[in-house]
Amino acid sequence: ALDWLRPFGDARMSGSGSSVFVRVESRVAGEAIVARVPEGWRAWCVRGIDRSPLLDVLDALRSG
Secondary structure (H helix, E strand, O other), X not given: OHHXXXXXXXXXXXXXXXXEEOOOOOHHHHHHHHHOOOOOOOOOOOOOOOOOHHHHHHHHHHHO
């Protein structure tokens, strides 16, 4: 999967390797890659976040 993604950018492995990703500049570019994913693979185009929503929940719990 990493080899397949490399032509689209700096392909990386997430965690223990159960998923791989490549950062793109636009949703249109991401959707174009998803449309070309080999049959039998699952792919999504998603927007990254800089902060886990779980941290917001924990902050709310601490502040009571």
